[in-house]
Amino acid sequence: MVDESYRTATVQGREVPYDPEQMRKVNEHPCYSEKACHAFGRCHLPVAPKCNIQCNYCIRDFDCVNESRPGVTSKVLTPEEGLDLVRKVVKDYPFVKVIGIAGPGEPLANPETFEALRLVHEEFPHLIMCLSTNGLMLPESIEELAKYNVGNITVTLNAVDPAIGEKIYSWVEYNGKKYHGREAAELLLS
Incomplete structure (x- = not known):
């Protein structure tokens, strides 16, 4: 008889605990799944203007109509404006399953990030929350991120x-x- 209470999955040749909720997040996140890229959408909230590092290659003072990467924006939103944007996007585009914060500065160096995460999580707890960070403040921020169910974190390592x-x-x-x-x-x- 097989014990179904503890399942594992093989990831890159290693056995890891199987977590169906984490698998859902991976399967519905267009950044992590090729299939999700064609079926689900994401919305980035530009609520984090300040940065705690200056990379020599980074220029955050302009945007372009053809530029759609995280970290570039025409306008920094307040957390409340971010929530309004999520409301509109989810209503108009129900295939959007991911809300991310990636700038335009360093999300963890901005209290507005945590307020936006709180507001979105309270109203839309089913959405996948993700964040891109340089990692400097990650150790002291991880508990608060977990509180708002931020399950996907990308750390930029140059x-x-x-x-x-x-x-x-x-x-x-x-x-x-x-x-x-x-x-x-x-x-x-x-």
Whole structure:
């Protein structure tokens, strides 16, 4: 007799606990599933204007009608405006299943991110919530993100070597202090 109380799934050759809710999130998230890309949509809420790092390649002061990547926006929304947008999108486009926050700055460096997540989660708990972050403030934010059911988090990692990172980042700001050069890269990678 097989014990059905503990199922596993094979992911990249490893056995992991099977979680049907997480599988639903993966299967309905257009960023993580090729099939979902053609069946489901996502809506990004540009509620996070401030950034706690400055990447040498990043320019957030303009947008373009042909630019639709996270981090680029024509207007930063308040959390309330973000909720209004979600209401409209879900009503007009019921195939949208994912609400994401990816900027235009660093979501975790903006209290508006958490307010937007709270508002959307309270009204639309069935939607998949996701977030893109540079990861600097992730350890101290993870419990609050879990409270709002943010189940998909993307961490941008531009370097694994501080010698390369110091060439990519002009500065990193953490706990009110600005770091430069190798020290900045080491902090971000720690």
